[in-house]
Amino acid sequence: MTINGVYDALNPKGIKLPVRLFPLSPRLADLDHKTIYMVDLGKPGSDTAFDALEKYCSELMPEAKFVRKKKKLTYFADEPDLWAEVKEKADAFIFGVYD
Amino acid sequence: MGIPSVGVGVQAFDESAKDAKMKEGVQARTVSVPYNYFGETKDRIFAEMREAVPGIKMALTIPLTEEEMKTGEIQPPDEPEILVGGTLEEVQEYFHHFRMTDGLPIIPPTRDRVSEMLKGTSHAPDEILGLIRPEFLQVSVEKVAINAVMAGCNPEYLPVILAIVEGYIEHDAEMWIVSATSMVNFHLVNGPIRNAIGMNRGVGAQGPGNQANATMGRAATLCNINLGGWWPGKNCLGTQGHPAQYTFCVPENEELSAWEPFHVERGYKSDENVVSTFTEFGGFYGSCEGMRQAMPKSLLSVQRCNQAAILIDPSLSEIILREGYTKRKLKEWLWENTTETFESWWQDPFLPNFLDKRFGEPGYWPKTYQRGNLPPDTIRVGTLVPKQLAKEA
Numbered sequence: 001m002t003i004n005g006v007y008d009a010l011n012p013k014g015i016k017l018p019v020r021l022f023p024l025s026p027r028l029a030d031l032d033h034k035t036i037y038m039v040d041l042g043k044p045g046s047d048t049a050f051d052a053l054e055k056y057c058s059e060l061m062p063e064a065k066f067v068r069k070k071k072k073l074t075y076f077a078d079e080p081d082l083w084a085e086v087k088e089k090a091d092a093f094i095f096g097v098y099d
Numbered sequence: 100m101g102i103p104s105v106g107v108g109v110q111a112f113d114e115s116a117k118d119a120k121m122k123e124g125v126q127a128r129t130v131s132v133p134y135n136y137f138g139e140t141k142d143r144i145f146a147e148m149r150e151a152v153p154g155i156k157m158a159l160t161i162p163l164t165e166e167e168m169k170t171g172e173i174q175p176p177d178e179p180e181i182l183v184g185g186t187l188e189e190v191q192e193y194f195h196h197f198r199m200t201d202g203l204p205i206i207p208p209t210r211d212r213v214s215e216m217l218k219g220t221s222h223a224p225d226e227i228l229g230l231i232r233p234e235f236l237q238v239s240v241e242k243v244a245i246n247a248v249m250a251g252c253n254p255e256y257l258p259v260i261l262a263i264v265e266g267y268i269e270h271d272a273e274m275w276i277v278s279a280t281s282m283v284n285f286h287l288v289n290g291p292i293r294n295a296i297g298m299n300r301g302v303g304a305q306g307p308g309n310q311a312n313a314t315m316g317r318a319a320t321l322c323n324i325n326l327g328g329w330w331p332g333k334n335c336l337g338t339q340g341h342p343a344q345y346t347f348c349v350p351e352n353e354e355l356s357a358w359e360p361f362h363v364e365r366g367y368k369s370d371e372n373v374v375s376t377f378t379e380f381g382g383f384y385g386s387c388e389g390m391r392q393a394m395p396k397s398l399l400s401v402q403r404c405n406q407a408a409i410l411i412d413p414s415l416s417e418i419i420l421r422e423g424y425t426k427r428k429l430k431e432w433l434w435e436n437t438t439e440t441f442e443s444w445w446q447d448p449f450l451p452n453f454l455d456k457r458f459g460e461p462g463y464w465p466k467t468y469q470r471g472n473l474p475p476d477t478i479r480v481g482t483l484v485p486k487q488l489a490k491e492a
Contacts (some may be wrong), residue, residue: 005186005187006184006185006186007184007185007186007187007190007207007209008181008183008184008209008210009181009182009183009184009190009193009194009207009208009209010180010181010182010208010209010210010213010245011178011179011180011181011182011245012182012194012199012208012242012245012246012249012321012325012326013178013182013199013236013242013325013326014230014231014234014236014237014238014242014325014326014327014328015175015178015236015237015238015239015242016175016176016178016234016236016237017175017230017235017236017237018172018173018174018175019121019122019123019124019172019173019175020124020171020172021124021125021169021170021171021172021173022123022124022125022170023163023167023168023169023170024103024125024126024127024128024163024167024168025100025101025102025103025104026103026162026163027103027159027160027161027162027163028103028159028160029160030160031156031159031160036159045139045144048139048141048144048145049107049144049148051145052144052145052147052148052149053107053148053151053152053155055145055148056145056148056149056152057152057155057156060152060153060156061156083100086100086102087100087101087102090102091102092102092103092104092105092159093102093104094104094105094106094107094155094159095104095105095106095107096106096107096108097107097108097109
């Protein structure tokens, strides 16, 4: 309502709902002899980025085994089979690139 | 999934990533690099990744913090019903400061105005419509009405805006305006409501001048901002944006069209009121090759342009310059490479009104249209370009 040129404005924002917290998975003590999946989401330019990641990760973490996987579908489509494989075979995974 | 992970991305998306983590309740670990990968040189990408890899290793091995191990629920803070009270200027300043406008002045959404707006619908104010991307905020009829008041809508427009918002909710996977490409939502209105609420379906329908057309599109944008949490630079990372993001709501001119209306084509009855939302984008890919492929084609479509304004993102200008294209060299390249056959060019019905009538006589066209070693039937589009380049030399 307006009184003497003063406006009380209602809140236009949508309502935030409670957010359930999901704790992160425990980290690895080290990456020696671990299998680390590198999941490429397939954004433009990601091939070169993952070429670089594979090279430098292998140099920095020579005892780890890196497995490169590229999504077959677009970056926004879920691929349950891919994630099932990652869950089954990987000790950790890197995903990207988000842009 | 129960195994540690780390995301790798671009710094420009850090705020968006942070928001996504809060929204999903997951304190995911991420490592970001300064530049976009697309269009970057291999050397630069490799250099950036070399810098990022130690952070990736740390993200997978450093023990979790207390924050990262938390469970339970985060309760949102209570939001006041009256957000701010003040003079017109104070309310404007507040709404602008807290990113609740499109940058233009708003009508303060007072209780009286919102109550009046709600007379435009039979839906109860507290009816929940659903959740809207990108922040999945809960939306009520009243919240839509508040944004409709802000946009300058009349109550009779509210059914259209509610339908637009319901479309956003129902098809959330298809609302691309949070993309890194500057996308636009175009809303097409069909049915008797177009005329009932005074929409302009004739001359200048897409331009300024009609309150219904202008404010309903604007209300849709304000709903994206306030009910979806959309904001440029935060979760909408289209590098340049687009003027049609302010408002783009148009009625189909069913009365003059020779074809069946769009909503009838889609199975609705002609006397049903329907709003359809299309999401689209334009522009060039962010690489030099993409520019070379796409720019001449776009220039050809711009009414045989003699002068064209090309807006280039600074990051793309850097990429193009690295390949040797100064601004001048780019203009010269475009002049040399924006070509078509004379026959195709002459078939444009627009041109003969403005050109020397001798054009079209076999083999006649000014020398400026053809230089260098083009095939005899091919011309360059853009007659004034050589003169401009000569002035700039």
